[in-house]
Amino acid sequence: MPRDIVVLGSTGSIGRQTLQVVEEFREHFRVRALAAGKNWRLLLEQVVRFEPEAAGLLHEEDAARLRAGLPPGLNTTVFSGTEGLVRLATLPGADTVVAAISGASGLVPAVAAIEAGKNIALANKETLVVAGEIVTRLAREQGVRLLPVDSEHSAVWQCLDDRPGVAKIILTASGGPFREYSREALARVTPETALRHPTWHMGPKITIDSATLMNKGLEVIEAHWLFGIGYDNINVLVHPQSIVHGMVEFADGSIAAALSITDMRLPILYALSYPERLANSLPKLDLAAVGRLTFEEPDRERFPCLGLAIAAGRAGGSMPAAMNAANEVAVAAFLEGRIHFNGIPAVVEKIMAGHSMISNPSLAEVLSADALARAEAREVVRELERC
């Protein structure tokens, strides 16, 4: 029996790779619904290929274009808006929802899917960074699995595997392209140089987050919620080759590590096929050919975003939402050439310092903390521009 899946964010990087995986394992996975933001042309191609019973787009005018483009005989119902996304996320009969819509707009359908008892293959960072407590409590209550799709969390999850005696987890970080830059050199980094990331092929936002180590900070918060492990027991280790994706240290001092080639289709496949392992067409890791794996401590002085994110995670409540919103605004401003690279942590720090934290916030409260922090961060960006 194939596993019935819904892909929210099917035209993005994770979504497209998810469909590549499905393509290779048609007998294992069946696409029941697909949703995208605005890219109705690619979604139309995907709908024609996978013939889902439902599809969704953010805006009704794009949904109308998709409907108009459907070939005769294809009975795909097309929805629009957040309500439409929620319809897809809660589709009766679907087993697993791939939550790959980035940003706050991915949060509401992910929560709806959990409430409907779906397992979540989680690629949307905000779900746990912004609403980790709410989402993990809900998942526990509903008895659904949060299946990590991120390579680092997938690696840690594979190392943990419900084993006893876990002492700490270790997330690896490529260190980004400026790993060896001085603080002065970092100040002169341009968006163009920053977007040339050495190992993974990713979008611009996550590429900058990878260069500031903010990405790793966000992953620490995600790991905290996914695995229920305290911040004192989550370490970050810089590993430029990106072959060891995550590790677990046990009470006796032994370390389990998960290694693979750097290809997102592997963690996607594992999230979908778990607990099975499926032989596939991806190249195998050849450690003798790689030859050398290196490890070093991250430099928290030159890359303060890592510490800021972890501090936000420790503070809890609405603080991670504010921190994450400030970072999104700051990264956008950096990409537009409005602030320099070291301005990103400056904006985040300022917003965190001024944030009126709410403990145990509701979903509405974290979304409002997010919106408020965004507005304030835009103001801080303008101030930095004036300097």
Next chain:
Amino acid sequence: MPRDIVVLGSTGSIGRQTLQVVEEFREHFRVRALAAGKNWRLLLEQVVRFEPEAAGLLHEEDAARLRAGLPPGLNTTVFSGTEGLVRLATLPGADTVVAAISGASGLVPAVAAIEAGKNIALANKETLVVAGEIVTRLAREQGVRLLPVDSEHSAVWQCLDDRPGVAKIILTASGGPFREYSREALARVTPETALRHPTWHMGPKITIDSATLMNKGLEVIEAHWLFGIGYDNINVLVHPQSIVHGMVEFADGSIAAALSITDMRLPILYALSYPERLANSLPKLDLAAVGRLTFEEPDRERFPCLGLAIAAGRAGGSMPAAMNAANEVAVAAFLEGRIHFNGIPAVVEKIMAGHSMISNPSLAEVLSADALARAEAREVVRELERC
């Protein structure tokens, strides 16, 4: 409730380290019996410290010395000979027997312990190399666990952990001190230089086996029997830092690796405490301090013992016993300065080529194959000396 253990070979390197582990975890492990070869003085110290109910030595005259040395009030019964060893190995009430007597003399008590339903913490290589089929069949029939004590097999065991979808296992090898020597340079290696092994502190026989890669070949045979995996799916990778001790590759291409400091007390502790993990006083692995892990394919041309051992394993039957016996004789001859380093594989190859293999041998038949191969190997050594 403490686990009741018997240590066969308590005065050797593994035995002494086992008792160090027990010392740290008195509430977890209770020593019920100790046995040694000839070192009655050290055994006496151990008996006084751990107060086992039984002890054993190879020769009756040493047993008498031990009895005479026992302080008043200590009710330790002292046995001697192989019958004595078997008494200890089958001691009623003991749960786990640490099989750390090296050579063929360790085989008989290990088999007796399995027949008596004891779990075996296996440090004696010959048990599986010489009698893998007999021993694993017996363990299955008796429902007892063979708990690996070797760091490499412990690592693979920890990676496997009954998980589905295993494609292959990878044993790492330090590569020995002559990893980068040419064949000509290897011919000039002396016992003195060979005994300076870079990472592990071991006895002379295993140090030479490590330098010829024979040790890894024996471990491949052990892994085949311990984990029931075909020779085509057991790989060897040279990893000079000896931090990654073993790996498992799953069907999807993901690799699980087990890392730790190079200290035999860790795999000993895990074999004894399994499935628990016990926090301990050993230093923790600091990957950032290690910095660099390297991997390369072993050179089977310069180190033919690896391929010879695997070929013996593939042939099966009495062939591994003959190969192992030939190697023991050759290594002893090398250590005595009678043959050169490249003479070791030459002796092994010659004995294997001339061996009349018995399929599905009995324990008596493998022991007789061992004895015959030894005699023949001594003859080959004498021929090499004459050249």
